[in-house]
Amino acid sequence: MSAAEQIRARLQVSRPGFTLDVDLQLPGRGVTALFGPSGCGKTTSLRAIAGLLRAQQATVVVNGEVWQDDAARIWRPTHQRALGYVFQEASLFEHLSVRGNIDYGRRRTPKERHTVALDHAVDLLGIAHLMDRKPHALSGGERQRVAMARALATGPRVLLMDEPLAALDAQRKAEVLPYLERLHQALDIPVLYVSHAIDEVARLAAHMVLMQDGRVLASGRTEDMLVRLDLPLAHGDAAASVVEGTVLRHDAHDHITSVQFAGGRLLLASPTAWPAGAPVRLRIQARDVSLALAAPVDTSILNILPATVVQVEADSPGQCMVALDAGPTRLLARVTQRSAQALALAPGKAVFAQVKGVAVVN
Numbered sequence: 001m002s003a004a005e006q007i008r009a010r011l012q013v014s015r016p017g018f019t020l021d022v023d024l025q026l027p028g029r030g031v032t033a034l035f036g037p038s039g040c041g042k043t044t045s046l047r048a049i050a051g052l053l054r055a056q057q058a059t060v061v062v063n064g065e066v067w068q069d070d071a072a073r074i075w076r077p078t079h080q081r082a083l084g085y086v087f088q089e090a091s092l093f094e095h096l097s098v099r100g101n102i103d104y105g106r107r108r109t110p111k112e113r114h115t116v117a118l119d120h121a122v123d124l125l126g127i128a129h130l131m132d133r134k135p136h137a138l139s140g141g142e143r144q145r146v147a148m149a150r151a152l153a154t155g156p157r158v159l160l161m162d163e164p165l166a167a168l169d170a171q172r173k174a175e176v177l178p179y180l181e182r183l184h185q186a187l188d189i190p191v192l193y194v195s196h197a198i199d200e201v202a203r204l205a206a207h208m209v210l211m212q213d214g215r216v217l218a219s220g221r222t223e224d225m226l227v228r229l230d231l232p233l234a235h236g237d238a239a240a241s242v243v244e245g246t247v248l249r250h251d252a253h254d255h256i257t258s259v260q261f262a263g264g265r266l267l268l269a270s271p272t273a274w275p276a277g278a279p280v281r282l283r284i285q286a287r288d289v290s291l292a293l294a295a296p297v298d299t300s301i302l303n304i305l306p307a308t309v310v311q312v313e314a315d316s317p318g319q320c321m322v323a324l325d326a327g328p329t330r331l332l333a334r335v336t337q338r339s340a341q342a343l344a345l346a347p348g349k350a351v352f353a354q355v356k357g358v359a360v361v362n
């Protein structure tokens with residue numbers, strides 16, 4: 001990762017009862033999630049990067065551009081930092097139309113900064129038909145899409161998103177998520193995405209930073225982070241692995257899609273007729289994976305993968321989390337301690353992983 005393609009944010013913020021002390025070195029492209037429990041400092045980090053909050057000590061360099069370097073007495077105010085900021089709730093000007101809202105920010109930024117064509121932003125977010133409406137006539141999801149288009153229209157070098165879906169109900173969330181995905185795929189700028197919803201992170205972010213109590217607990221590729229048994233992400237009922245694959249074929253007769261991934265082949269029940277060759281991101285919950293020592297026969301489970309146990313750790317009372325390798329792909333299986341003992345699960349042991357549920361997350 002060269003400095004020209006990197007976000008570096010060394011931030012120190014002290015408040016009564018809270019200290020943020022992080023040194024973030026993040027990829028200069030793609031989506032990076034800042035993830036962690038409420039109060040761990042995600043929003044504070046984002047605001048300090050944006051210059052909305054004055055850190056006690058900070059260095060912020062975005063793809064080679066120094067926005068702040070306290071040691072060198074460099075400080076650019078927020079309006080001189082080429083960033084787009086999307087908040088939890090879209091703060092649109094109620095007296096302006098959607099077009100007026102988007103134009104407002106764009107007019108205030110220098111033309112040479114307009115890296116994203118306005119039409120492209122409007123098109124990506126599917127808001128062309130809303131341009132003459134006033135914000136009060138928009139749904140929550142539409143408001144957020146307008147806020148994102150407005151942020152993009154200013155030609156940011158980085159997009160900062162602070163839980164942009166948190167204020168939406170499940171239905172609106174599901175409506176906005178595909179737009180977010182399109183956005184991230186179509187744009188070349190990095191996105192820092194604050195969230196405390198792991199399913200959103202698994203779906204959207206290639207990279208993640210796990211924060212706790214104002215510090216970075218770990219950071220890396222989302223796929224790798226989710227299956228690290230030394231981290232809290234890989235424990236409890238929500239633990240899951242994310243696997244990248246390619247659609248081989250979709251059988252329209254029984255609605256089964258076959259997906260090739262590095263560790264083998266997976267079949268998934270899907271009403272969507274995925275085209276052959278389509279890249280898919282799959283999520284496999286640890287609780288949906290069971291283990292057997294011999295290849296099961298006469299079973300209703302469609303996916304049985306030969307795998308090797310890598311690590312076994314105690315999870316919640318009576319439960320164990322097992323990390324497995326199916327070829328180069330790491331999966332998690334949550335089994336009872338009794339089963340782990342009965343099967344003598346230990347590193348190196350050959351097993352068959354029975355995968356009961358596979359969900360496509362993009």
Ligand SMILES: Nc1ncnc2c1ncn2[C@@H]1O[C@H](COP(=O)(O)OP(=O)(O)OP(=O)(O)O)[C@@H](O)[C@H]1O
Binds near residue numbers: 017036037038
């Ligand atoms: N303006 C403020 N003044 C004083 N303390 C604040 C202020 N804003 C946040 N805090 C405190 O700073 C700490 C970090 O807050 P921050 O908003 O960064 O957390 P977060 O991880 O984004 O949380 P959440 O997921 O709940 O939004 C918390 O202890 C919070 O109570």
